[in-house]
Amino acid sequence: MQDDSFISIRDVSKHFGDVHAVDQVSIDIAKGEFFSLLGPSGCGKTTLLRMLAGFEFPTFGEIFIDGQPMSSVAANHRPVNMVFQSYAIFPHLSVSQNIGYGLRNDKLSKAEMEFKVDEMLELIKLQGYGDRQSTQLSGGERQRVALARALIKRPKVLLLDEPLGALDKQLREQMQLELRALQRSVGITFVFVTHDQEEALTMSDRIAVMSEGKYLQIDTPNQLYEAPQNRKVADFIGTVNFFNARTESVAGGKVSMDAGPLGKLSAAPGKLEFSEGQNVLIAIRPEKFSISIEKPASGNAIEGTTDAAAYLGDRSHFYVRVNGVDKPVAVSAQNMDRTHDVTQTHQGQVWLSWEDDAMVILHED
Amino acid sequence: MSTKNKFGALGVFAVSYLAFVYIPVLFLPLFSFNDSIYVAFPLKGFTMQWYYEAFQSDGLMSSLKNSFKVGVPVAILSTALGTLAAKAVTRYRMPGKAPVMSFIMTPLVVPGIIVGVALLIIANMIGVTLSLFTIAIAHVPMCAAFSMWIMISRLEGFDKSMEEASFDLGEGAWMTFWRVTFPLILPGIIASLLLTFTISFDEFILASFLGGSEPTLPVYMWSQLRFPNTLPRVLALGAMILVVSFVLVYFAEWFRRRGTQIKTSSGV
Ligand SMILES: Nc1ncnc2c1ncn2[C@@H]1O[C@H](COP(=O)(O)OP(=O)(O)OP(=O)(O)O)[C@@H](O)[C@H]1O
Ligand SMILES: [Mg+2]
Numbered sequence: 001m002q003d004d005s006f007i008s009i010r011d012v013s014k015h016f017g018d019v020h021a022v023d024q025v026s027i028d029i030a031k032g033e034f035f036s037l038l039g040p041s042g043c044g045k046t047t048l049l050r051m052l053a054g055f056e057f058p059t060f061g062e063i064f065i066d067g068q069p070m071s072s073v074a075a076n077h078r079p080v081n082m083v084f085q086s087y088a089i090f091p092h093l094s095v096s097q098n099i100g101y102g103l104r105n106d107k108l109s110k111a112e113m114e115f116k117v118d119e120m121l122e123l124i125k126l127q128g129y130g131d132r133q134s135t136q137l138s139g140g141e142r143q144r145v146a147l148a149r150a151l152i153k154r155p156k157v158l159l160l161d162e163p164l165g166a167l168d169k170q171l172r173e174q175m176q177l178e179l180r181a182l183q184r185s186v187g188i189t190f191v192f193v194t195h196d197q198e199e200a201l202t203m204s205d206r207i208a209v210m211s212e213g214k215y216l217q218i219d220t221p222n223q224l225y226e227a228p229q230n231r232k233v234a235d236f237i238g239t240v241n242f243f244n245a246r247t248e249s250v251a252g253g254k255v256s257m258d259a260g261p262l263g264k265l266s267a268a269p270g271k272l273e274f275s276e277g278q279n280v281l282i283a284i285r286p287e288k289f290s291i292s293i294e295k296p297a298s299g300n301a302i303e304g305t306t307d308a309a310a311y312l313g314d315r316s317h318f319y320v321r322v323n324g325v326d327k328p329v330a331v332s333a334q335n336m337d338r339t340h341d342v343t344q345t346h347q348g349q350v351w352l353s354w355e356d357d358a359m360v361i362l363h364e365d
Numbered sequence: 366m367s368t369k370n371k372f373g374a375l376g377v378f379a380v381s382y383l384a385f386v387y388i389p390v391l392f393l394p395l396f397s398f399n400d401s402i403y404v405a406f407p408l409k410g411f412t413m414q415w416y417y418e419a420f421q422s423d424g425l426m427s428s429l430k431n432s433f434k435v436g437v438p439v440a441i442l443s444t445a446l447g448t449l450a451a452k453a454v455t456r457y458r459m460p461g462k463a464p465v466m467s468f469i470m471t472p473l474v475v476p477g478i479i480v481g482v483a484l485l486i487i488a489n490m491i492g493v494t495l496s497l498f499t500i501a502i503a504h505v506p507m508c509a510a511f512s513m514w515i516m517i518s519r520l521e522g523f524d525k526s527m528e529e530a531s532f533d534l535g536e537g538a539w540m541t542f543w544r545v546t547f548p549l550i551l552p553g554i555i556a557s558l559l560l561t562f563t564i565s566f567d568e569f570i571l572a573s574f575l576g577g578s579e580p581t582l583p584v585y586m587w588s589q590l591r592f593p594n595t596l597p598r599v600l601a602l603g604a605m606i607l608v609v610s611f612v613l614v615y616f617a618e619w620f621r622r623r624g625t626q627i628k629t630s631s632g633v
Binding site for chain 1: 524533
């Protein structure tokens, strides 16, 4: 267990019969962190979260929260609270009764209880809603009530399972900002499950990208985008172009490669290890290319034909066909010049150029 | 045009169906007010005499009491059992769920006469005296199956993360049941109590096989059919039971519906 980690998931696996829903996952989460679990449907996000909450117990491995092993602690005795995907608002109780539900065991006077509930109503900006029947709330209001009901317990960790999944796009974006601001102000560790990469990128301090019960990479949003460690992560987060290459020499913090139609290239290896004569993938994001009609004077460049172009206002997207490369190369260019419509003038032959550090070298797998 | 025709045909069907079911039944109240001991047209005149006699008849009143003595405990016990069984099959992953389910549901389809004979043989074998108690024992499995059927749909109707939320907020199993599960399934429990009571109250075959010298109301009524002069007061009682059963079933259905509404309006 790391010293500064607040939640420590140690080699945890969860099997449902033959299904390995979570497979040997180790994650350390720091106090006060906004940590997201991101991955496609069925990759085990909910299962991992439910193990933190105490609704499922690991088949193997151990979970520590604030230094305490959780294997023999039931859900109702853990210092965590959860916001359910369905919100699980109690329909037979009013808004206040829902929010105050968890206070029964705290032996508070009626006045103290009311004070705490009012405090929460204010936090979620639903003052005056206390006496409403919870069945009369809108989706966004239900989401807030679920949040308040969990936060009133002052948990050390708040678990959120796709809490914004049921909201429409506009409300969702607003709630993303509110949730993030709230997390900063209460200072509670958040573990947030989502399958929406944009949501994870905008909200999280760190993200664990999961696939088929395992995690592929745990990193900051920036690092996941700019320095993915494998093909799946690069592919899952944003758009990316892959090119096949073969290493020629590895020395002095540089990997030199023969990239076929792209010519001889050299780039820093990042955190991965490479040997000579190895088949690798070069990953380049669309916005790392520059597009021009004239051949650039120097640097990495390649000629191609524009296949399709889309004007998006602030930027334009191109697909450029390059001889010897199977898939058209995705390129995104900022529209810096008001009077110059690149989608019109760039029909036909163009040059793509890029810097050495635009390239991420990945193992071929 | 064609939908109109279809509706017409359906309407005719519905009306004749209801007529077929209810007109014979309506003869009961009709003749119960008829001032003649013969159940035949033409009607003679209006009288409340049969109702008065029904309440005066000791046999009738004691059998009515017997029916309550069986029906009330049977309703409570079978609803409790049905609720627990429904909770088990809907909430826990358990091996052999399907066979267990069909095993519990069997009493609903096995003919009463077979169950009655079988239980009678067993009662004789182990030497139990036939009484209201043996009737109740026979009614419970049948009513519990009905109850379970009602409670399963009730429990499946609500999001089980609601119970998890209660655990998450610090409550144990018992308080979670009391504060969340019970209020949410209460309409189902009331519906189940009313329905199982009605079933036990109306049940004839098991009651006549296993009742010994203590007849329940249907058994008593049947025994009175042989005597023409007591027939009208049986009709009077039948009419009252008809009204009470109708009210009970109506309320049971109303509670069941009310529950469903809560469920749908709370869905995300
Ligand atoms: N109780 C269970 N019994 C059997 N299999 C289960 C159970 N719960 C989850 N699984 C399986 O475990 C895998 C992971 O499920 P999980 O719910 O954790 O996925 P998820 O990442 O949350 O997906 P989603 O984004 O769709 O919610 C799935 O293949 C699922 O079918
Ligand atoms: Mg999930």
